[in-house]
Amino acid sequence: MAASLQSANPTFSRTLASPSRSSFAPFRSPFVRFDTASASFNYKPLVSREASSAFVTRSAAEPQERKTFHGLCYVVGDNIDTDQIIPAEFLTLVPSNPEEYEKLGSYALIGLPAAYKERFVQPGETKTKYSIIIGGENFGCGSSREHAPVCLGAAGAKAVVAQSYARIFFRNSVATGEIYPLDSEVRVCDECKTGDVATVELREGDSILINHTTGKEYKLKPIGDAGPVIDAGGIFAYARKAGMIPSAAA
Amino acid sequence: MASSVISSSPFVCKSSKDLGLSSFPKSSQISVNRCQKKSISRKIVSVMAPQRSSSTTGSVKTGMTMTEKILAKASEKSQVVPGDNIWVNVDVLMTHDVCGPGAFGIFKREFGEKAKVWDPEKIVVIPDHYIFTTDKRANRNVDIMREHCREQNIKYFYDITDLGDFRANPDYKGVCHVALAQEGHCRPGEVLLGTDSHTCTAGAFGQFATGIGNTDAGFVLGTGKILLKVPPTMRFILDGEMPSYLQAKDLILQIIGEISVAGATYKTMEFSGTTIESLTMEERMTLCNMVVEAGGKNGVIPPDATTFNYVENRTSVPFEPVYSDGNASFVADYRFDVSKLEPVVAKPHSPDNRALARECKDVKIDRVYIGSCTGGKTEDFVAAAKLFHASGKKVKVPTFLVPATQKVWMDVYALPVPGSGGKTCAQIFEEAGCDTPTSPSCGACLGGPADTYARLNEPQVCVSTTNRNFPGRMGHKEGQIYLASPYTAAASALTGHVTDPREFLQ
Numbered sequence: 018m019a020a021s022l023q024s025a026n027p028t029f030s031r032t033l034a035s036p037s038r039s040s041f042a043p044f045r046s047p048f049v050r051f052d053t054a055s056a057s058f059n060y061k062p063l064v065s066r067e068a069s070s071a072f073v074t075r076s077a078a079e080p081q082e083r084k085t086f087h088g089l090c091y092v093v094g095d096n097i098d099t100d101q102i103i104p105a106e107f108l109t110l111v112p113s114n115p116e117e118y119e120k121l122g123s124y125a126l127i128g129l130p131a132a133y134k135e136r137f138v139q140p141g142e143t144k145t146k147y148s149i150i151i152g153g154e155n156f157g158c159g160s161s162r163e164h165a166p167v168c169l170g171a172a173g174a175k176a177v178v179a180q181s182y183a184r185i186f187f188r189n190s191v192a193t194g195e196i197y198p199l200d201s202e203v204r205v206c207d208e209c210k211t212g213d214v215a216t217v218e219l220r221e222g223d224s225i226l227i228n229h230t231t232g233k234e235y236k237l238k239p240i241g242d243a244g245p246v247i248d249a250g251g252i253f254a255y256a257r258k259a260g261m262i263p264s265a266a267a
Numbered sequence: 268m269a270s271s272v273i274s275s276s277p278f279v280c281k282s283s284k285d286l287g288l289s290s291f292p293k294s295s296q297i298s299v300n301r302c303q304k305k306s307i308s309r310k311i312v313s314v315m316a317p318q319r320s321s322s323t324t325g326s327v328k329t330g331m332t333m334t335e336k337i338l339a340k341a342s343e344k345s346q347v348v349p350g351d352n353i354w355v356n357v358d359v360l361m362t363h364d365v366c367g368p369g370a371f372g373i374f375k376r377e378f379g380e381k382a383k384v385w386d387p388e389k390i391v392v393i394p395d396h397y398i399f400t401t402d403k404r405a406n407r408n409v410d411i412m413r414e415h416c417r418e419q420n421i422k423y424f425y426d427i428t429d430l431g432d433f434r435a436n437p438d439y440k441g442v443c444h445v446a447l448a449q450e451g452h453c454r455p456g457e458v459l460l461g462t463d464s465h466t467c468t469a470g471a472f473g474q475f476a477t478g479i480g481n482t483d484a485g486f487v488l489g490t491g492k493i494l495l496k497v498p499p500t501m502r503f504i505l506d507g508e509m510p511s512y513l514q515a516k517d518l519i520l521q522i523i524g525e526i527s528v529a530g531a532t533y534k535t536m537e538f539s540g541t542t543i544e545s546l547t548m549e550e551r552m553t554l555c556n557m558v559v560e561a562g563g564k565n566g567v568i569p570p571d572a573t574t575f576n577y578v579e580n581r582t583s584v585p586f587e588p589v590y591s592d593g594n595a596s597f598v599a600d601y602r603f604d605v606s607k608l609e610p611v612v613a614k615p616h617s618p619d620n621r622a623l624a625r626e627c628k629d630v631k632i633d634r635v636y637i638g639s640c641t642g643g644k645t646e647d648f649v650a651a652a653k654l655f656h657a658s659g660k661k662v663k664v665p666t667f668l669v670p671a672t673q674k675v676w677m678d679v680y681a682l683p684v685p686g687s688g689g690k691t692c693a694q695i696f697e698e699a700g701c702d703t704p705t706s707p708s709c710g711a712c713l714g715g716p717a718d719t720y721a722r723l724n725e726p727q728v729c730v731s732t733t734n735r736n737f738p739g740r741m742g743h744k745e746g747q748i749y750l751a752s753p754y755t756a757a758a759s760a761l762t763g764h765v766t767d768p769r770e771f772l773q
Contacts, residue, residue, distance in 0.1 A: 096528055096617060098737040105713040106742075108365045109397060109404035111411075112481060113372025128739045155529040158562065159735060160713075161464040163369065163480030183562055184533050185464060189480035242352055242496060252486050252494065253377045261354065262378075262490055 084219040086175040086197065088148025090228070091137055092211045093129065097152055098159035099186065101128035103168045105160075112167045119143050121164055122171030135211050138172050145172040149215050149226075150196075152179030153206045157186025163193060170195025176217050178205055178226050178237065191243045194251040199224065200238035208233060330592030332500040333567050334535040337475040337589055341458045349499035349598070357389070358457035358474075360487050363443050364394040366462035366480075368411040373485030384419050385491035391423040391452055392416055393443040398708045399430055402716035406430070423450070433673065433706040441672030441707030444468040444640040448552060449674050451582030455570040456589050460487060465640050465734065467558045471551035472578065473570030473588055478559065498564045499598040500535040500591075501526075505542040507606035512772045514650065515550035516642060516732065516752035518542075518603075519557045520611045524621025525601070532562035534598065537591065539569055542605040548577040549646040556641045557734050560618040610767050612730070613750035616738045624755050627765035632749070633727035635662070635760040636741070638669025639712040642732020642753050645678040648704075651757040652684045652692040655699040658771040663763035666701040667721035669710040676707050701760070714742040723748075730759040 107124045110117040125145065126137035138145045150169065156179035157165055166189045169177070176197040177190070190198040199217065205226065209215070213230035217237070224237040240247060249255035256262045331339060335347050342353040362370050375382060384390055392412055397405035409427065416424040425446060427439035440446035444465050447453055455473035460466065462484045469476035479493070487493050503522060523530070536558045543551070551568050558566030568574075570588040578586065610624040637643065637651055648670065655662075670676040679692040687695060693704060702721075711721040712733040719742075723729060726745035733741070736748035751759065754768035761771065 096737070098735070100713070100735070100737050100740050104739055106716055109402060109408060109716065111368040111372060111408065113369050113376065128744065130738050130744055155532070155562065158528055159464065159737060161462060161466075161478035161480055162366065163482060166480075181529065181532070183529070184564055185478055185480065185559075189482065192480060192482040192486075246494070252482060256486065256490070256494075261492070 084197075086148055086217040088175065088215070089146055090149050090151050090209050090211060090213045090215045091126075091135075091145070091147035091174075092151045092206050092209050092213075093126075093133070093153070093156075094206060095153035095180075096155045096158055097129075099157060099162050099165040100159055101130075102126055102157065102165040103162065104128040107168075108162060108164055110164070112164055112171075118167070118171050121168040122173065125168040125172035125174070143172070145174060147211070148173070148175045149217060150174055150177045150179075151206050151209045152177055153204065154180045156180075156182050157190075158183035161185040161189070163189045166190040166193055166195045166198075178217065178235075180204055180206070187243070191246050192252045194247070197247070198243075199226075199240070201226065202236055202238060205235055208235075330594035330596070332535065332591045332595040332597065333473065333537060333569065333589055334475055334500055334565060335497060335595070336591075337456055337458065338495065338497050340456070340587075340589070341475070347497045349497050351497045353495060353497065354492050355458055355495050357460055357487050357491050357493055358454075359389055359391060359447075359452050359459045360484065361391045361393060361443055361447055361452070361459065361461035361463070361466065362412075362484055363392070363396055363463060364398070364405070364408045364412060365396045366484065367392055367394075367415070368408050369481035370462055370484035370488060371411075371415045373482055374488040377485060378489040382489060384421070384488050387420045388422045389491065390419075390421050390488070391425075391443075391447060391450075392421055393425045393440060393446050394427055395441055395443045395446070396709045396713070397715050397719070398427060399433070399706045399720065400716040400718050402718070405716055423452070425450075433676075439673060441670070441675070442640045442643065442709055444552070444556065445644055445671040445675065448472070448548070448577075449581065449672060451578065451584070454578055454582065454584060454586035455574060456587045460484070460493060464559045465556050467563065467566050468552050468556040468640055470555040470558065470566035471548060471568050472574055473568060475565055475567070476555075477565045496533075498533055498535045500537050500567075500595075501531055501563075501599040502597040502601070503536060503538050503540075504600070504602045505538065505540040505605050506602070507542055507604045509542055509545060509605055510608070512610060512754060512768045513605070513608055514752040514754055515546060515553040516557075516750075517608060517610050517755075518605065519554050519560075520613050520618070520621055520750060520752075521603070521608055522601070523557060523561045523619045524611065524613070526561055526619075528560060528617060528619045529562045530619075531558065531564075533564055534562075536561065536563045536566045537568075537597070538566065540603075542603075543568055544571060544573075546573075547646060548573060549644045552644070553641055553647075557618065560734060610752060610755050610769070612755060612765060613736055615736055615747040615749065618735060618750060620736075623767070624751065624758075624765060625767035625769075627749070628762075628767070630749070630765040631728065632664055632730050632759055632764060634664050634721075634729045635666045635756050636669070636711060636721055636729055636731040636733065637667065637753055637756050638671065638710050638721075639731075639733040640671060640709075641712075641734040642756070643669055643671035643675065643707075643710075645675050645682065647732060647753040648675065648679050648692045649682065649684055650753040652690075652695040653686065654754050654757040654768060654771050655701075655761070656684060656687045656690065656695045658699075658758075658761050660761050661698075661700040662760040664760055666696075666699075666757075666760040667711070668696060668701055668704040669721065670704055670707045672707050676704060679704050699761075711741050713740065730756050730765060732756050 123143040429435040453472040459476040464478040555566035723742035723746040758766040
């Protein structure tokens with residue numbers, strides 16, 4: 018009989034995300050403006066929710082029970098480490114600096130070997146046409162550099178669906194709210210191809226990935242303990258909600 | 268998340284194929300059976316410990332592992348179990364030139380431009396990653412950190428201003444994880460966080476140490492706390508006398524090859540046993556350093572006289588060591604008879620792509636790199652020098668030496684190498700034809716700006732004492748990196764091929 022590992026005295030419990038906007042200040046950078054008009058990419062974004070012109074991290078933008086990501090898939094394999102996601106030479110870019118944040122996006126996944134014929138971000142551009150990254154095992158292994166989830170988010174990706182994650186990458190994704198990390202139950206990376214059109218629907222309990230190109234649906238694992246932090250909009254928002262730190266400074 | 272598997276028998280012997288046992292030959296090259304005293308099982312045995320059930324009444328105290336105890340104390344609880352999400356008080360927060368600006372940027376954004384850090388004496392800022400470069404952004408990042416440290420009155424800022432001569436900078440140290448230890452910031456029982464994945468190195472001191480991102484660091488800067496999930500512990504018991512040609516790097520590569528790059532994800536790796544007890548602090552640091560390469564959350568070694576001696580010589584801050592209870596629960600148990608192990612390498616392109624060094628002797632190499640937090644400490648250089656001296660030969664390929672810190676650099680030039688008749692490492696390196704030891708920093712371990720010393724700018728084959736060999740790690744995407752111990756790296760430099768150090772050490 019497998020015993021539950023929940024503490025007898027949990028410090029928080031998984032709650033349903035409130036559909037109404039919370040009163041806390043959303044976890045966002047006041048500096049960065051996400052301006053769709055200025056980007057030089059020429060694809061039609063397939064997102065079902067338009068990003069507002071003021072930059073807000075995705076997790077805080079719509080703290081609702083149901084969240085949807087829709088767009089093209091970019092498929093990678095196992096053990097995609099942080100050096101492949103963002104090579105170390107680009108780490109001089111400071112993510113909290115708005116200009117350098119954008120630049121980081123242009124280098125997202127540039128470290129992938131030549132075997133990946135299709136580039137995640139086209140040369141000379143800062144945004145990707147792929148909304149959903151499909152990965153294998155141990156996605157994001159290697160360094161603790163937050164530049165990894167940040168560059169993916171800065172490039173415009175919305176979610177990663179991987180078989181499993183390395184813990185620091187997962188944690189950084191949750192803390193920053195830059196990209197939504199989801200676990201698949203099967204090897205989705207073997208069944209999807211770069212360029213497939215897909216939708217990720219997050220629901221309380223049973224989130225799913227729908228590959229419109231193949232017609233297949235995949236169940237995604239519940240987000241687990243990271244849920245409350247993501248729902249709140251990142252670690253700062255969560256801490257404010259929990260009363261650990263005061264409301265955002267005036 | 269601890270495994271929920273309960274084995275029906277207390278012993279689960281994995282097949283020798285799973286464990287790679289068949290790669291442990293009863294080699295005739297091992298001329299002396301160093302197995303002593305009690306007969307230690309020759310097999311690696313993996314045991315799935317029965318899962319501890321949480322008490323219904325809460326009144327019965329379950330035994331805790333070292334990590335659980337450290338986290339319980341740091342969260343002011345009497346008891347924690349794996350899976351608990353707790354707010355933990357942080358004793359030391361470390362950051363460097365790459366992540367520091369971002370971490371402080373977030374701190375200011377969230378707590379206000381005029382906010383003050385939670386404790387200016389508990390933050391250690393160590394520029395080390397991209398220092399000796401003309402890259403303007405890299406240089407600017409050190410300047411940014413100087414500004415923050417000045418403004419916040421940070422007590423420990425190991426600054427560098429004169430990039431042309433590292434020795435002209437009295438405060439500059441070098442590689443953060445080695446500097447933390449050398450400057451007395453690592454103490455048993457404490458919680459140490461750093462904006463670098465190899466922060467787990469400090470677990471060698473019997474503390475909880477792990478890497479975090481900028482956002483978490485920004486949070487800690489303001490509050491001195493972090494939200495952590497208590498990890499379950501995997502226990503690795505290493506017994507037997509360490510062969511003279513084997514080093515801690517071989518041990519950890521052995522283990523990572525055993526459990527894979529995700530074998531310890533979200534878990535603690537606790538190392539104990541007679542071999543561990545015989546290791547120096549620097550060797551213990553090498554072991555814990557690569558815990559993250561197995562996906563581990565933290566690594567930990569029970570502190571003992573060796574630990575106390577090292578720590579008490581460097582700090583007068585009191586500390587309280589803790590130890591795993593006899594009835595603590597471990598989610599896995601691995602035993603190794605170290606006397607049977609052989610030098611190993613991790614072949615391209617993964618730290619778990621383990622192979623015996625002697626089975627790679629046909630691999631022609633282009634260069635050797637000795638440096639980094641993993642393999643650039645004083646003892647690492649002394650070991651390489653010992654091997655060079657024992658061989659009496661010159662290197663056949665460019666051999667780059669990057670001492671981790673100023674102290675290491677000075678040791679390389681001052682310490683006599685045992686058995687060499689009083690020669691220093693530097694003298695031996697020069698006689699062997701190695702490159703002159705360079706300015707201490709992280710160097711080319713992670714590639715870095717284009718002008719970084721010893722960066723892999725071409726698709727060459729490199730044997731390195733560093734910690735990762737994923738594609739592009741040291742620069743060029745098609746570079747082939749073989750991770751190895753300092754002995755193996757030195758031996759390989761002498762032959763121009765991947766070489767088992769026993770070629771020169773026996």
